[in-house]
Amino acid sequence: MDEKESKEKTKEQMGQLFDKIKSMMPSEAEFIKAEFEGPDIVIYLKNAKAVYQDDMIVRSIASAVKKKLIIRSDEAHLMEPEKAKEAISAIVPKEAVIASIRFMPKFSEVYIEAMKPGLVIGKGGSTLKSISVQTGWCPKVLRTPTMSSETISGVRQLMFNEEDFRKKFLANVGRDINRVIAKSDWLKATALGGYREVGRSSLLLETPNSKILIDCGISPEPSARGSDAEASRAFPYLDSANLSINDLNAVVITHSHMDHMGFIPYLFKYGYDGPVYCTPPTRDLFALLLKDYTKLVQRSGGTPLYDEKDVRKMLLHTITREYNEVTNITDEMKLTYHNAGHILGSGTVHLHVGEGMHNIVHTGDMKYGFTRLFDSANIRYPRVDSLFMESTYGGQNDITPNRHEQERMLMETIKRTLQGGGKVLIPVFAVGRAQEIQLVLESYLANEGPYKMDVPVYLDGMILEASAIHTAYPEYLKESLRNRILNNRSPFESEIFEIAKGERSELMEKGPSIVVASGGMMNGGASVEYFRMLAEDPKNTLIFVGFNSANSLGRRLQNGLREVVLPDQDGKLTPLKVNMNVVTVEGFSGHSDRRQLVGFAENLRPKPKTIFTMHGEEQKCEDLARTLGRLMHVDARAPMNLDTIRLK
Ligand SMILES: [Zn+2]
Numbered sequence: 068m069d070e071k072e073s074k075e076k077t078k079e080q081m082g083q084l085f086d087k088i089k090s091m092m093p094s095e096a097e098f099i100k101a102e103f104e105g106p107d108i109v110i111y112l113k114n115a116k117a118v119y120q121d122d123m124i125v126r127s128i129a130s131a132v133k134k135k136l137i138i139r140s141d142e143a144h145l146m147e148p149e150k151a152k153e154a155i156s157a158i159v160p161k162e163a164v165i166a167s168i169r170f171m172p173k174f175s176e177v178y179i180e181a182m183k184p185g186l187v188i189g190k191g192g193s194t195l196k197s198i199s200v201q202t203g204w205c206p207k208v209l210r211t212p213t214m215s216s217e218t219i220s221g222v223r224q225l226m227f228n229e230e231d232f233r234k235k236f237l238a239n240v241g242r243d244i245n246r247v248i249a250k251s252d253w254l255k256a257t258a259l260g261g262y263r264e265v266g267r268s269s270l271l272l273e274t275p276n277s278k279i280l281i282d283c284g285i286s287p288e289p290s291a292r293g294s295d296a297e298a299s300r301a302f303p304y305l306d307s308a309n310l311s312i313n314d315l316n317a318v319v320i321t322h323s324h325m326d327h328m329g330f331i332p333y334l335f336k337y338g339y340d341g342p343v344y345c346t347p348p349t350r351d352l353f354a355l356l357l358k359d360y361t362k363l364v365q366r367s368g369g370t371p372l373y374d375e376k377d378v379r380k381m382l383l384h385t386i387t388r389e390y391n392e393v394t395n396i397t398d399e400m401k402l403t404y405h406n407a408g409h410i411l412g413s414g415t416v417h418l419h420v421g422e423g424m425h426n427i428v429h430t431g432d433m434k435y436g437f438t439r440l441f442d443s444a445n446i447r448y449p450r451v452d453s454l455f456m457e458s459t460y461g462g463q464n465d466i467t468p469n470r471h472e473q474e475r476m477l478m479e480t481i482k483r484t485l486q487g488g489g490k491v492l493i494p495v496f497a498v499g500r501a502q503e504i505q506l507v508l509e510s511y512l513a514n515e516g517p518y519k520m521d522v523p524v525y526l527d528g529m530i531l532e533a534s535a536i537h538t539a540y541p542e543y544l545k546e547s548l549r550n551r552i553l554n555n556r557s558p559f560e561s562e563i564f565e566i567a568k569g570e571r572s573e574l575m576e577k578g579p580s581i582v583v584a585s586g587g588m589m590n591g592g593a594s595v596e597y598f599r600m601l602a603e604d605p606k607n608t609l610i611f612v613g614f615n616s617a618n619s620l621g622r623r624l625q626n627g628l629r630e631v632v633l634p635d636q637d638g639k640l641t642p643l644k645v646n647m648n649v650v651t652v653e654g655f656s657g658h659s660d661r662r663q664l665v666g667f668a669e670n671l672r673p674k675p676k677t678i679f680t681m682h683g684e685e686q687k688c689e690d691l692a693r694t695l696g697r698l699m700h701v702d703a704r705a706p707m708n709l710d711t712i713r714l715k
Pocket residue numbers: 322324409432
């Protein structure tokens with residue numbers, strides 16, 4: 068189909084679609100127009116009340132046209148904002164504690180931020196319904212995080228300020244998604260990064276009509292900030308794939324770790340202007356992490372790949388989707404996120420290509436097992452042909468010991484160190500492991516039992532901000548934790564935690580303490596600063612609780628390194644003796660161990676036809692593929708970077 072033909076067909080189909088919607092609308096609703104807004108269809112009505120009162124109308128139209136529908140009163144029929152504010156304040160019960168009411172006239176939306184969103188929604192959505200019936204505005208409810216988060220308020224503010232841009236952008240995306248194309252007769256996947264390695268994850272999926280990326284990260288190794296030659300190993304192989312950035316239809320992010328999204332602002336810097344899909348918490352977390360990354364690189368004297376302006380661009384091009392929401396991201400590709408259990412907002416990606424042509428499940432990073440934060444990764448999908456699965460702990464010996472015992476071992480190590488007059492340093496990824504460890508520490512230190520202790524736990528780096536983002540999304544957390552947050556008993560706000568304020572060295576001059584500091588692999592960040600102060604005293608203990616990549620300082624210390632050279636306060640390289648204890652306590656990972664990986668693949672329904680392993684060191688990817696192939700009698704392989712695989 069040539070471009071002209073496609074354009075005509077698209078116009079024709081759009082006309083038919085909108086006519087169908089119009090014909091299904093009750094006449095008293097007074098249909099004005101329908102238009103695309105990103106993946107959704109917006110219907111403007113003169114009398115939206117007629118529809119608000121009967122949910123079935125919208126539901127039956129949505130299922131007939133297979134799209135998400137948004138109903139709006141057209142601008143002329145909206146209540147004046149000041150009056151609407153009064154009306155909303157009168158409708159919503161006082162106990163909801165409304166923090167702000169803000170309007171987005173371009174979208175006919177009113178955003179109500181409250182401490183208790185449930186009361187703004189009302190039973191079965193009854194309060195929301197009253198608001199739309201009385202004011203004409205379409206109400207959106209936001210939770211006020213119990214811990215204030217600069218990131219969340221910044222992202223929300225940006226969306227308000229750039230309302231006009233968003234409106235235009237979403238209209239463009241909608242046009243691109245609904246472009247009529249010829250039926251695709253092939254589908255191929257190209258491994259652009261993160262195959263037989265951990266870092267720079269990226270997979271390109273192509274049909275004759277669509278090109279999308281799942282993840283686009285940078286390598287967590289120090290080389291990511293080093294020389295040009297090293298840098299080439301730090302980023303995905305976008306150049307080699309003969310890929311023009313402008314040809315991409317969409318970028319899909321599994322979760323907010325740098326090795327999965329750290330390269331995306333660079334795409335925007337070089338002209339990409341399409342959508343980035345992710346869950347709402349993923350958006351807020353990448354806003355936090357990417358801002359920190361640009362700052363960190365600048366501070367260490369390097370040139371960041373991109374600056375805050377590009378991160379802002381990325382934010383403005385983001386389209387968020389909740390778990391289990393089916394979304395057309397091109398005319399022939401349907402995306403659905405499911406819980407991955409790895410970090411806040413992490414999703415496995417289910418992609419349905421063509422009408423039943425091929426189905427992909429891409430795990431991103433996932434945890435199929437117990438954590439205090441999340442439910443285990445989802446294993447039920449409508450259809451699965453190809454499974455791309457992570458293999459971080461895919462090696463034969465990567466068996467995590469019993470979690471309960473490991474928690475005791477952690478607490479035992481902490482107790483011994485503190486009783487001996489020492490200090491404990493726990494380096495963690497600010498997003499994910501930090502919160503898991505916070506939950507463990509809170510549970511033992513604050514509750515009756517052998518480890519109840521009155522000792523300060525200092526949180527340093529981005530941890531506090533990341534924890535605040537967790538409290539804004541309780542629905543993404545495990546039920547017991549969710550309930551604590553909803554009842555204002557958030558463990559993240561327990562009084563055992565203290566924010567590390569002022570000079571770090573002064574904190575370390577005080578008595579025994581536990582420091583939980585960001586910079587999980589100790590390639591930089593707060594953890595390294597504390598390490599420099601604590602390393603020489605044999606009374607202190609350094610405890611690793613998460614993944615350390617092959618060349619990281621963390622891994623070298625784990626392997627017994629007893630002398631390091633680190634820049635001192637003035638940046639001068641100085642040798643440092645490592646006399647402190649170095650202990651690794653496993654079992655807190657947000658990744659599945661070997662048994663959990665095998666369990667995930669075996670329990671996945673329906674059974675995949677082909678398995679591709681990724682996101683693991685070479686031998687682990689190979690070993691896991693071999694094992695799964697043998698156990699499950701399926702074709703299982705460990706592709707290399709730059710391999711292209713025809714899936715259909
Ligand atoms: Zn991750």
